Amino acid sequence: MNKIYLIALLVCLQFQVFAQGFMVKGTVTEAGNKLGIPGVTVLEKGTSNGVTTDIDGNYRLKLTQKDAVLLFSFIGYETQFISVKGQSVINVKLKAADQKLGEVVILGYGSVKSREAVVGSVEQVKSDDLLKHSNAQSVDQMLEGQVAGVYLESDDGDPTSPVKVRIRGNNSLPDLGTSFTASSEPLYILDGVPLIDALNPNVNTGTETVVNPLALINPEDIESVSILKDASAAAIYGANAANGVVIITTKKGKQGKTRVTVSQKMLINTPINKIEYLNGEQYVELASEFYKNTGYAEEDISDLVGTTDVYTNWRDLTLQNSVSNQTNLTISGGGEKTLYRLSLGYKDNETTTKGNDYESITSRLSLDSELAKGVRLSYSGGITSFKTNKYSAYATYAYKPNISVYDDNGDYTQMETYANPLAALEQNENYSKKFYSNNSLKLNVKISKNFSTRSMFGLDYTNTKNYTFYSKENGLGRKKNGYIKEVRRENMNWIANSQLEYNGIYRNHTVGVSAGIQFRHDDTNSTSVSEQNLITEKLRIPGQAQDDEYSTVSAYESENAMRSYYGRLNYDFNKKYFMSINYRADASSYFGGDQQVENFASIGGSWIISKENFWIENDIINFVKLKASYGKLGNAKVGSYSARGLYSYNTSSNYNGKLIATPYAAPNEDLGWQKSFKFNTGLTIKFMKKFNLDVEYYNNKTKDGIMSLDVVPETGWNTISVNTADLTNYGLEVTLKASNINIGDVKWNSNFNVGFNKSRLDKLNAYADRLVSGTAGLIVGESTSLIMGNKYAGVNPENGNPQWTMKNGTVTDNYSDISGDINEKVIIGKSNPDFTGGFSNNFKYKGFNLGFMIAFEYGADRMLPYAARDMENIKTFHLYNKSVNLLDRWQNPGDITDIPRLDQNISFNAYSDRFLFDQTNISLRSVSLKYDFPEHICQVLKLNRASVSANVSNIYTWYKDPGKSNRNGLKEYRYTFPQSRIFAFQLNLGI
Secondary structure, three states, X not given: OHHHHHHHHHHHHHHHHHHOOEEXXXXXXXXXXXXXOOOOEEEEOOOOOEEEOOOOOEEEEXXXXXXXXXXXXXXXXXXXXXXXXXXXXXXXXXXXXXXXXXXXXXXXXXXXXXXXXXXXXXEEEEHHHHHHOXXXXXXXXHHOOOOOOEEEEOOOOOOOOOOEEEEXXXXXXXXXXXXXXXXXXXXXXXXXXXXXXXXXXXXXXXXXXXXXXXXXXXXXXXXXXXXXXXHHHHHHHOOOOOOOXXXXXXXXXXXXXXXXXXXXXXXXXXXXXXXXXXXXXXXXXXXXXXXXXXXXXXXXXXXXXXXXXXXXXXXXXXXXXXXXXXXXXXXXXXXXXXXXXXXEEEEEEOOOEOOOOEEEEEEEEEEEEEEEOOEEEEEEEEEEEEEEEOOOHHHOOOOOOOOOOEOOOOOEOOOOOOOOHHXXXXXXXXXXXXXXXXXXXXXXXXXXXXXXXXXXXXXXXXXEEEEEEEXXXXXXXXXXXXXXXXXXXXXXXXXXXXXXXXXXXXXXXXXXXXXXXXXXXXXXXXXXXXXXXXXXXXXOOOOOEOOHHHEEEEXXXXXXXXXXXXXXXXXXXXXXXXXXXXXXXXXXXXXXXXXXXXXXXXXXXXXXXXXXXXXXXXXXXXXXEEEEEEEEEEEOOOOOOOOOXXXXXXXXXXXXXXXXXXXXXXXXOOOOXXXXXXXXXXXXXXXXXXXXXXXXXXXXXXXXXXXXXXXXXXXXXXXXXXXXXXXXXXXXEEEEEEEEEEEOOEEEEEEEEXXXXXXXXXXXXXXXXXXXXXXXXXXXXXXXXXXXXXXXXXXXXXXXXXXXXXXXXXEEOOOHHHHOOHHHOEEEEEOOOOEEEEEEEEEEEOOEEEXXXXXXXXXXXXEOOHHHHHOXXXXXXXXXXXXXXXXXXXXXXXXXXXXXXXXXXXXXXXXXXXXXXXXXXXXXXXXXXXXXXXXXXXXXXXXXXXXXXXEEEEEEEEEOOOOOOOOXXXXXXXXXXXXXXXXXXXXXXXX
16 A cells, blocks of 8 residues: 555656646747747647747747647748657747748838738848849949839939939929928838938038938848838838838848858949030031121131130040949857857949049948847947048030140140149049948847837937038139138937837737837037138148138037837737737927827738638639738928028128128928828739739828928018928839749749839919929829920921920910910929839859849939030030030021020020930849859868859840930930949858
């Protein structure tokens, strides 16, 4: 009996020990990249006992059976069953069941989801796709043709200038010359830190060189770019998310031994689409005709025309085939608790125009460490030193071709107004230097199984010096006896947020809740000093003016702040029905009175139809998801003190010898947020296990659009900023992707996307239903991207005068009939395309990887830059050389042409559709070829990996309306900065 009691006691003790639980833990990662997968279900088979992985893919589960079998499942990944067999640590690598649906998408504020679970409209572009199809210098330029509904346009073509990025059209009013309207640029977030909006129309930059802030970030450091388009995806950012959000995530360290990667890239730039000017012989002929028609005496014409035996091609003297180099070094690795990555980059970039080179040194450090159990601290930060030289030689090509570079003494020939281009290159200076730093520090604490906290502090800092020196030996500097201008600007923006999160699973219900608070502060100050009549040019710093009257000093300072509360609820049932609710309240110092606080919210849901019981599994349609969302977002990108009454102080403004303040900007305490109400619905279909089709429809309504309106002078102001208009953007987006299609030994991946967009001005709360300024206009019921002007009717064949069609249909060659009446301006085009898109393909064969990309747009009109229009301005023929298009000028009665008579008295209308082109085009953007050396060769070379690649960018663009043959047209005139074709060769070595 005692033995029986003893056996029973041992059995009870055994059950008691196991009742305390056998604990198993581990990490679930994605096969191939070692990234932890959050939200994976870890279930003890045959029971309801289970947990989900945390944000880093970690889990801990108390088992009820020591010989249990664990089930690991997550949408978009293949389910795995693993027997415990007494193991206390089980790490699992999940394979994606589908490349697209299994993709982990970053949504911001720590939210990471599989694409299958995403409710909103989000597109993510990985690093390989960004770098493969572009030799651009900034990540925004690399997005061209990659994402449906994202349209890029450069005003001048300069590789360092900011690029206009439009996500689903213009969600703000155009700039009508009032210098005040809300920005249309998306909100850029780098590792959780917002970046400055370089294209904000209300930021006071004066004559500073504006450099794209994204050009200060090394594209080699970027892991992915997520574009948040609709309210469900972007509403968590509330303020400034109305134009969409672009989340840039940099690369982090990965577990394993230390790895060193070195890459060297050489780029060869060759100028293309060169503008053709009159050569020496042509210029002499046309100049003689010009002076004769103008009425100059025959005996004076030869002196006015100048020498006939000199031909100087100013364009080719300042154009070049350039060579650039880029070097990158990366060190990364880490253990179980600490991961690290350090990168260094150097760029020495020449452009095809002399004197416009730029240089940068970049560095970035990423650290992630587990300080204690459940406590992780991570840092990501970078420093950039950037310098760009800005000599606009491309604006001086139009010098007369019969002027020599050097005079009889061997010195540079002096020009009447501007500098001899070669003299300016040697004797003048014009550059911009930037010191840039972006940093974020994050602390994640796992409080319990379901609760955790996240905190972040971020800093974005830029220190800029713009410097201009004109020597008294040439041009403008000669007239001012030497000239110096120096502008220093400092931008410091910091952001801090903290949030509490709850994630739990109850049977088939998964709930995720987060709530947080955020503070943001932006501070800008700028000082400008300009001097002329310099004492010496040997010391080229301010303080050289011979007298105070030749020195001007000005300064500018702004400060603004924002406080935000936000929350998010994510719910799904049985991994089949998904819902997301977002709320945010923002208080901004941009606005005044009762308008400072605004609330934003969104709701969205999705339904995976193919998981329903009624769905019959088949090999044709494998997956179907339907989604919809609606929400309200804001736009406060209007500049500091927009609602305040501002005054300026200037030494030139005084009363009775005393300094006075003069009105600068009118106050409006009622100026409030520009709001956007966004509706989105979409359908995702996967078919034949290889193809993914996404179709989305959106309708975005902007309310209380902001701009400045003229007011009567009796108010003491010229304009006042108001909420004055409503507008709508609506459209359709289609994306078709093909993954891993096998053609023999070749694997093919493809991406075709197209986005259709229409805009409409719904209401204009002004004294009229029509506003026009320059070539921009607003008319209720019409597109918000109108181009306004006069209809050009060609040249009067009888007298060679230009003609225009008036609003009533009458044709006139009297410029005063149309120039004095703004109502004579009619709609001649629109700047936004009807649709844009891209088609990229990638082919893999053994170690070879071949890719190409085609981008296209249809329906946009392009009014030529004013510099291009001036090339055909006959009135200034006596000052500059002109385009070869003037060879087609009217000469005799009966001539049919678009080019008027060469006569200084000829009227010039820069706002007619004579200078309007249809911008519809198809462009072969890039072709790339990469070869990865096989493993056995790498082993011989003692390398982990090695590859060589070649890429050609900007290969060819077909325009629907290129212009006349052998003449300058859209491809030559489109950008003021000369375009180039880029050949790139790169070597990558991994140690």
